[in-house]
Amino acid sequence: MRFMIIVKATKDSEAGVMPSETLLTEMGRFNEELANAGVMLAGEGLQPSSKGKRVTFSGNTRTVTDGPFxxxxxxxxxxxxxxxRSMEEAVEWVKRCPNPAVDGKDGEIEIRQIFEAEDFGAEFTPELREQEERIRAQIADKK
Structure with missing residues (x-):
């Protein structure tokens, strides 16, 4: 099973406050544990929403809004x-994570399971499965 582990932003992270050397060191150590255990597939920090954009869809209309939000x-x-192997294993890994809050106070992490092809049932036709496999192979070739 694959999971997306979402680190929630705080006032400090949204203000662009960078993590301390201590937090970066702790996170580096944690990421090494994840990688050595074969758990981590990818992981990145995001710039504050002030540097982002949001696209809103309404029918065929697209509206772009500049951050912050x-x-x-x-x-x-x-x-x-x-x-x-399970949601429980993902929870156990998250519980071992250093507090991700830049200020060391209140941090929050959300765990969401990622859909797999078999989750979509008959609507995910053999043609759509083949297309998905082609796209995944194309992405893998670019690494």
Whole structure:
């Protein structure tokens, strides 16, 4: 099973406050543990929403809004993609994670399972499966 581990933004991370050397060291150590265990597939930190854009869809109309997005309560500061045997294993790994909050106070991480092809049922036709496999192979070739 694959999981997206979502690190929630804080006021400090949204203000562009960079993590301390201590936090970077702890996260580096944690990422090494994940990689050595074969759990980590990818992981990155994100710039504050002030440097982002949001595209809103309404029918065929697209509206682009510049960040920051202060009306949004929950923004994302970073993510990992992990492969775990179960949600319980992913939870156990997250519990071992250093507190991701830049200020060391209140941090929050959300765990979401990623859909696999078999989750979509009959609507995911053999042609769509073949297309998905081609796209994944194309992406893998570019690494």
């Amino acid at each position: 202060p009306e949004t309560k929950e923004l994302i500061a970073g993510f990992w993609l992990w492969r775990c």
